[in-house]
Amino acid sequence: MTAGWTEDRVGALTKLWLEGQSASQIAKALGGGVTRNAVIGKVHRLGLSGRAAPSQPARTTYRPTRPRAAAPAPAQPSAPRRIEAAQSRPVPPTRPDPTPEMPGTATVMTLGAHMCKWPIGDPSSTEFSFCGRRASEGVYCVEHARVAYQPQVKRGSKDGSTDLARSLRRYI
DNA sequence: CCCTGATTCGC
DNA sequence: GCGAATCAGG
Numbered sequence: 001m002t003a004g005w006t007e008d009r010v011g012a013l014t015k016l017w018l019e020g021q022s023a024s025q026i027a028k029a030l031g032g033g034v035t036r037n038a039v040i041g042k043v044h045r046l047g048l049s050g051r052a053a054p055s056q057p058a059r060t061t062y063r064p065t066r067p068r069a070a071a072p073a074p075a076q077p078s079a080p081r082r083i084e085a086a087q088s089r090p091v092p093p094t095r096p097d098p099t100p101e102m103p104g105t106a107t108v109m110t111l112g113a114h115m116c117k118w119p120i121g122d123p124s125s126t127e128f129s130f131c132g133r134r135a136s137e138g139v140y141c142v143e144h145a146r147v148a149y150q151p152q153v154k155r156g157s158k159d160g161s162t163d164l165a166r167s168l169r170r171y172i
Numbered sequence: 173c174c175c176t177g178a179t180t181c182g183c
Numbered sequence: 184g185c186g187a188a189t190c191a192g193g
Contacts, residue, residue, distance in 0.1 A: 005185080022176065038186050040177065045184070049178080176193075183185085 005042055011107075017043055018119070047139045048117065106132025116141035 005013075009030065016026045023036040023043070030039070043049065106115050107129050116131035117139040133141035 024176080035186075037188080041186055044178075179190080181188090
């Protein structure tokens with residue numbers, strides 16, 4: 001059977017992924033059929049990527065891709081991808097704005113691939129939900145993307161190590 | 173050697 | 184869109 005990514009499958013995937021489960025764990029949790037590669041691939045396709053470190057935070061610094069096939073002329077940069085957003089990834093919604101968070105309608109089940117994945121509440125709680133609005137940039141809507149990708153150089157922590165978990169913690 | 177995620181490419 | 188293959192790091 002082909003692993004057709006249904007709503008429930010994607011929902012579980014997103015949920016587990018945001019919870020901090022590793023790709024292999026999610027893949028196994030899904031029952032099989034899907035490999036960790038498939039999970040990761042789907043996760044990336046959905047637009048998710050980068051959250052709390054599972055166990056071994058493999059910080060990728062440089063990926064020159066692999067010339068497996070006879071790539072003739074890959075001299076074209078094609079597209080800068082979404083690395084720009086990734087750079088400003090650390091989403092510290094500690095104190096954004098007087099943004100009226102009234103969503104909470106989008107759950108892991110109803111959450112669409114292009115819905116704003118702004119975390120509302122505890123990911124492990126049943127009350128957990130997402131913004132749900134139309135994701136404009138990355139995985140967030142316009143408003144949330146604005147505060148999410150804010151180059152905000154909050155002092156206090158010189159290193160500025162902002163983890164999603166910590167962000168969620170503050171947000172809860 | 174185990175694990176992790178990330179990326180690219182072929183289907 | 185999906186997933187294997189591969190890469191790179193811890």
